Amino acid sequence: MLSNEIITRVHAIIKDKDRVLADEGDRYCYAYDASFGVHVPDLVVQPMCTEEVARLMKLANEHRIPMYPRGRGTSLSGGPLPVEGGIVLDLSRWNQTLVIDEEDLVAIVSPGVITATINEKANQYGLMYPPDPSSAHVSTIGGNLAENAGGPRGLKYGVTKDYVLGLEVVTPEGEVIRTGGKTVKNVTGYDLTKLIVGSEGTLGIITEATLRLIPKPVATKTAMVIFDDLVDAGRAISHVLTSGILPSKMEIMDQSCVVAVENYQPSGLPTDIEALLLIEIDGHPAALEYEIEVVKQACHEVGAREVRVAQTKEEESDLWQARKLVSPAIVQHKPTKISEDATVPRSKIPDMFRKLKEIRETYHVDLVVFGHAGDGNLHPNIIADVRDREEMKRVEQAVEAIFKAAVELGGTLSGEHGIGTMKAPFMEMELGKIGLDMMKRMKSVWDPNNICNPGKIFPKPNQRFTLTHD
Ligand SMILES: Cc1cc2nc3c(=O)[nH]c(=O)nc-3n(C[C@H](O)[C@H](O)[C@H](O)COP(=O)(O)OP(=O)(O)OC[C@H]3O[C@@H](n4cnc5c(N)ncnc54)[C@H](O)[C@@H]3O)c2cc1C
Incomplete structure (x- = not known):
């Protein structure tokens, strides 16, 4: 529990009473994310400027209060959960800045901006912000940066870290630093921008980001490829990717997903299959005519039963909508x-x-x-x-x-959802003892009092994996 003195000092920093939530009901709303575990914070504050964050972090350092940055709580790995109590810093209300700088092809954003709105605004200038996590309409850019979120377009365009040129960060000790800037190239010293991206809120609070934008491709084409064997669908992925073209998206759905979607909201997907691939290519319309033929041939060579190319924009968006329905559809069961x-x-x-x-x-x-x-x-x-x-x-x-x-198989525990609490017990399996120790040492240099999102990424001694907490 926080003392009255601390709460009074928080109020002195955040003058607006509405942005300090001490009521039990309000605090319960911050006990969850989209994963497992319920942890109620002692207090929730909603900072809306860098100075407020810096002063809060200084206060937290002085009194060793755990601080948990949070965007919209869509984490699938326990990222924003206040596992040691303390204060949740809800950054979702800080969404006022979204500036597109056309000449430098960058967007400047505050941490609470909803990710999809960045791309929507960039589109108005003929530009694109490519990272497109499926949660883009609900998650914040701050959360995406902290988790290094990715999405279907990651195949061709990369993930969040590939579009971050600069950051403003409040360090765990309450200092304000700027990393990178607006330039596309920057090799001055260590790349702190990339270190912060994907650090899951354990190395500081992101208070502003400068994001790279690229020209928006003029056209797209989508094919649905049907397979009688899931393993053939897997082979098709490598085969298409070595056929000389690079699709913008290549998504897979197995039979159970397809059946679930059709039961939930019929979308015209064939259910007598083992898997289907949705493949999108983008670029100039003339090039797409050629590339879609390459996709068809490559898929048939590895045993695809059928390749259906969407003929209209509506058909194309229906196919992608069906893909988006997978998550809500499978939980009907x-x-x-x-x-x-x-x-x-x-x-x-x-x-x-x-x-x-x-x-x-x-x-x-x-x-x-x-x-x-x-x-x-x-x-x-x-x-x-x-x-x-x-x-x-x-x-x-x-x-x-x-x-x-x-x-x-030479892979990784997490491609995009992060480690949080959920995968911490497995870190050593992938990184080895020394690799994990190097990360711990970096954490202790950045956050000597371990107040910034404590209890995440690094396993506690003998911590075991559980979904039920008993
Ligand atoms: C239906 C669904 C679909 C999803 N699809 C995808 C997907 O396709 N790709 C993908 O990558 N993820 C996906 N996710 C996971 C999730 O949406 C992402 O991890 C997202 O980046 C979290 O954003 P958020 O704003 O909800 O952050 P939160 O969940 O609130 O926080 C996530 C992490 O970021 C930290 N954090 C938040 N803001 C800041 C800040 N300003 N400074 C420092 N740290 C901060 C938190 O401490 C926490 O560790 C999906 C989740 C759901 C529920």
Whole structure:
């Protein structure tokens, strides 16, 4: 619990009473994210300028108060959960700055700006902000930066870190630093911008970002490719990518996902299949005519049953809408969704599919696969019921097996959702003891009092993986 003295000092920093939430009901709203675990903070504050954040961090340092930055709480890894109590810094109300600088091709944004609005505004200038997490309409740019979020377009355009030129950051000790700037090139010293991006709010609070924009491609084409064998769909991904073209998106849905979508909101997807790929290419319309033929041929060569090319913009958007429906559709069956994002080198996608099939059978779990397959970032999702303890034990074993499979295939625990609390127990498996220790040492230099998002990324001694906390 925070003392009255601390709460009075917080009020002295945040003059607007509405932006300091001490009521139990309000605090409960911040006890969750989109993953597992319930942790109620002692206080929630909603800073709306750099000075407020800096003063709060200084106060927190003086009194060793855990500080938990938060965007819109859509994290799938426990990122913003206040696991040690303390103060949640809700940055979602700080969304006033979204400036497009056409000449320098950059956007300047405050941390609470909703990601999709950056691209929408850039489009008005013929520009594009490519990172497109599926949560882009609800998550903040601050959260995306902290998690280094990615999306379907990551295949061709890269992820959040590839579009960050500069940051303003309040360090855990309350100092304000600027990293990078508006230039495309910058090799002055260590790349602190890239260090902060993906640091999950453990190295400082991002208070402003300068983002790179690129010209918006003039046209797109989408094909739906149908497979009778999931492993063939995996082979098709590498085959298309080595055929001389680079699609902008390549998403996979297995049969369970397709059936779930059709039951939820019929979208005209074929259900008598084992998997389908949605492939988008973008660029000049003349080039697209040629490239779509290359896609068709490459897919047929590895056993695709059929390639259907959307003929109109409506058909194209219906296909992508069907892909977006996967998450809401699969939870109609059972209420608990465990969403993993283990990522493997592209050549290993067929092997990963084989392993996922084995895991589904070994642990008798409802495992469905979809995701950004073009960059190896699969989303094996397990659908379960958290009230069924016996089932949840099998789910935990299956999740561990998924992580092991990904790492054994030369992949990674997380392609985009981050480590947070959920994957911390597995860090050493991927990084090794020394690798993990180097990260811990960096954390202690940046945050000597361990007040910035404590309890994340680094496992506690003997911390084990659990979804049920018993
Ligand atoms: C349906 C659904 C679909 C999703 N799809 C994708 C996807 O396609 N790709 C993907 O990458 N992720 C996806 N996610 C995960 C999630 O949306 C992302 O991780 C997103 O970046 C989180 O943003 P947020 O604003 O909700 O941040 P929060 O969840 O509030 O916080 C996330 C992390 O960022 C830190 N943080 C937040 N703001 C700041 C700041 N200003 N400074 C420092 N640290 C900060 C927090 O401490 C926390 O560690 C999905 C989630 C859902 C629920």
